[in-house]
Amino acid sequence: MKCENCGARYEPPINTCLDCGGIDFDQTTISDTGEIEVWTTIYVPPLSHGEDAPYHIAVIRMDEGPKLTARVKADSEDMEAGKKVELVSDEKFKLFRII
Ligand SMILES: [Zn+2]
Helix, strand or coil: CEECCCCCECCCCCCCCCCCCCCCEECCCCCCEEEEEEEEEECCCCHHHHHHCCEEEEEEEECCCCEEEEEEECCHHHCCCCCEEEEEEECCCEEEEEC
């Protein structure tokens, strides 16, 4: 979503713009692609995700600018800052893959 006052973009949605304090938002949806900014591998996960470990968590900068934290399904040697990713699932959690 985009602040109608200053143009700042947010994902997930918020109620008040962190940049200008505006409360009017354009509900424009963003694309499903972005790039890895930083990432780490989780070896000791919370109990609820125990069977998934190890897995990668990344801060992803979407093409329109907002950043979000999500899982990336990839081999460790393929994980790298700047790699392009796309959303493949948004059900239990946001999951991306390298493209
Ligand atoms: Zn704003």
